[in-house]
Amino acid sequence: MDEPRYGRAKIGDRISVRWTVRSPHRRKFMKRHGRYLNGNDLIEDELYFWGEYEAHSDCELKDKENAPKAVHDVLHPVRGSVPVLSNALNTDPYVFGEHFKNICCGIPKKKDEEEEVYKHGDVIIFGNRKDGAFFFDTVFVVDRRVRIDYYLNKTQYYKLSIEPYNLDRKNEVMYFYQGVSYIEDKEFYSFVPCSLEYTKKKLPQVNISDFGLHRERTNDNWNKILKAVETAEWEIGVYIDKI
Numbered sequence: 001m002d003e004p005r006y007g008r009a010k011i012g013d014r015i016s017v018r019w020t021v022r023s024p025h026r027r028k029f030m031k032r033h034g035r036y037l038n039g040n041d042l043i044e045d046e047l048y049f050w051g052e053y054e055a056h057s058d059c060e061l062k063d064k065e066n067a068p069k070a071v072h073d074v075l076h077p078v079r080g081s082v083p084v085l086s087n088a089l090n091t092d093p094y095v096f097g098e099h100f101k102n103i104c105c106g107i108p109k110k111k112d113e114e115e116e117v118y119k120h121g122d123v124i125i126f127g128n129r130k131d132g133a134f135f136f137d138t139v140f141v142v143d144r145r146v147r148i149d150y151y152l153n154k155t156q157y158y159k160l161s162i163e164p165y166n167l168d169r170k171n172e173v174m175y176f177y178q179g180v181s182y183i184e185d186k187e188f189y190s191f192v193p194c195s196l197e198y199t200k201k202k203l204p205q206v207n208i209s210d211f212g213l214h215r216e217r218t219n220d221n222w223n224k225i226l227k228a229v230e231t232a233e234w235e236i237g238v239y240i241d242k243i
Helices: 150-154 156-167 219-231
Strands: 014-017 027-038 041-052 057-061 070-075 123-130 133-147 175-179 192-194 205-207 235-240
Touching: 027 057, 041 133, 041 192, 041 235, 123 219, 133 192, 133 219, 150 156, 205 219, 219 235
Parallel strands: 027 070
Antiparallel strands: 014 057, 027 041, 027 235, 057 070, 123 133, 133 175, 133 205, 192 235
């Protein structure tokens, strides 16, 4: 799991991490208020989870050697009037707020941008490959493709994901995919594996050869995902507070 670099900081130090401006994208172990499933009940709590947040954040260093090395508990928003650096990396997928969003990561490029790559109900999982397995930190169930319009550019999502991505392109991207939330569909929904405390547990994993990363949703592959979360002893986080 790639993390930001923490230099010469000592365990227990508070560190301010700048926006990631060069590849590769790096995931952070974050702490943020949200909701997770306890059976069929939604429980509010502070959730710990792996995910992307390329913009500025503050963290506490927990370990110098082994992931997660730090807990990022302050995620700095980017206001509408603040310019985004031309070489800033974008956060994708974006898991904060009512709906997960995905603009480019895991989406094959098409010559015709009007052509939809995914349809309602498709499942995309995000994470890291290792030794034939795929350790995942985000499960994205596609709801629909949304056209980017003028009003969206006032949102944190635009500043953190769309604007930095478009600054590095000749032709601006015109669409993003919106995920299904648990409130909308309690059988198939987007979520992040989460913990109620700082943990070094391995993330849930699936076998790439018999599952794949982008699949049409079926009861069988959905049950494999849920079983993997249960086996790895993570919770299912269905809502992370917006930035």
